[in-house]
Amino acid sequence: QVQLVESGGGVVQPGRSLRLSCAASGFTFSSYGMHWVRQAPGKGLEWVSVISYDGSNKYYADAVKGRFTISRDNSENTLYLQMNSLRAEDTAVYYCAKETYSRSSAYFDYWGQGTLVTVFS
Amino acid sequence: DIQMTQSPSSLSASVGDRVTITCRASQDINSYLAWFQQTPGKAPKSLIYAASSLQSGVPSKFSGSGSGTDFTLTISSLQPEDFATYYCQQYKSYPFTFGGGTKLEIK
DSSP: OOEEEEEOOEEEOTTOOEEEEEEEESSOGGGSOEEEEEEOTTSOEEEEEEEOTTSSOEEEOTTTTTTEEEEEETTTTEEEEEEOSOOGGGOEEEEEEEEEEETTEEEEEEEOOOEEEEEOO | OOOEEEEOSEEEEOTTOOEEEEEEESSOOTTOEEEEEEOTTSOOEEEEETTTEEOTTOOTTEEEEEETTEEEEEEOSOOGGGOSEEEEEEOSSSSOEEOOOEEEEEO
């Protein structure tokens, strides 16, 4: 069965960096695009970033562009999110999500359990 | 960016009821619309894609409809486990965007 397990969250000071990981299993990781979605405490869902199956294409939300970098290691079945210059407003639970395909469009099917990032001075 | 507006933001209903949640896109998104369910402290769960197609394993009590800019999620015969927050999302173009959520509570 598909499993997505995030790790790497924690408490960090503003301006510092953190790298999140998402370990994937139960499917052919190298065949699917992957996303990061976050949820601030008590708030709704916010899409963060996507990476194509081979890592050649990446897109970011304006709120994180230039500070966050998405990457993947298909040999290790792992997705990453490098977060630099962290701000208080980046405090959230970060979820990784797998996409799947239908009629040339891509949508989410599976989500990880999330990892909490707290940016606090 | 495409804005997604859900209504109502909260809804009270009783076990056994049928409810409908509405989602409106700020521009035509064809049928590139998904619905998710989230219970407190848990990850979102994918329910519907392509506006009306059920994800594998999702019971038929959930149904979606619409295209273009106006969409609905209907849940029939509410059970205690259905009381959760529901989100719509467009995936026509990046950045993907979510509606603000509809919290479904027990009356």
